Amino acid sequence: MIRRLDDRGAVTAEFAVVVPAALLLVMLTVATLGAAGTQVRLEHAATQAARLSGRGEDAARARAAVDAAVPGASLALTAEGDLVCALVTAGHGIPLPVPSLRARACALAGGG
Numbered sequence: 001m002i003r004r005l006d007d008r009g010a011v012t013a014e015f016a017v018v019v020p021a022a023l024l025l026v027m028l029t030v031a032t033l034g035a036a037g038t039q040v041r042l043e044h045a046a047t048q049a050a051r052l053s054g055r056g057e058d059a060a061r062a063r064a065a066v067d068a069a070v071p072g073a074s075l076a077l078t079a080e081g082d083l084v085c086a087l088v089t090a091g092h093g094i095p096l097p098v099p100s101l102r103a104r105a106c107a108l109a110g111g112g
Contacts, residue, residue, distance in 0.1 A: 028094070035092040035101060038070060042088050042103035045069035049086035053077050054107030062086065084109045 048069070049062035059077055066075045066088055073090035085106040092101050 031092075031094045035094055038090060038092060039101050039103065041069045042073065042090055042101055043105070045073065045075075046086045046088040046103040046105035047107075049075055049077070049088065050084055050105040050107040053084040053086065054109050056110065079109065080106065082109050083107065 045066045045068075048065045052062045052065060053059070059075075062077065063075055066073050066086075070088070070090050073088050076087040076089075078085050078087070083106040085104060087102065087104045089100050089102045092098065
């Protein structure tokens with residue numbers, strides 16, 4: 001009696017390897033798109049905070065604008081010559097050791 005070697009079960013094994021890799025790729029893609037959306041909101045929040053501070057509004061109003069755009073983001077306002085600069089930092093939600101998202105914008109001080 002001769003036994004013939006066949007490929008039975010090979011498709012199942014390949015499927016078991018490919019599906020987790022494909023799911024990981026999809027999850028990382030979704031997380032990256034979410035981080036890109038957060039980066040755009042950070043840019044807008046930094047610009048708004050710099051403009052508000054440049055017009056002479058108090059820091060609490062700039063902080064409220066940042067919180068409205070990106071909840072949980074941190075805001076640092078600095079004066080650089082005749083400019084007021086806002087640095088907004090937030091987490092990205094990607095489960096990898098990558099740096100936080102940051103956005104910086106400056107506006108002319110006293111532009112009220």
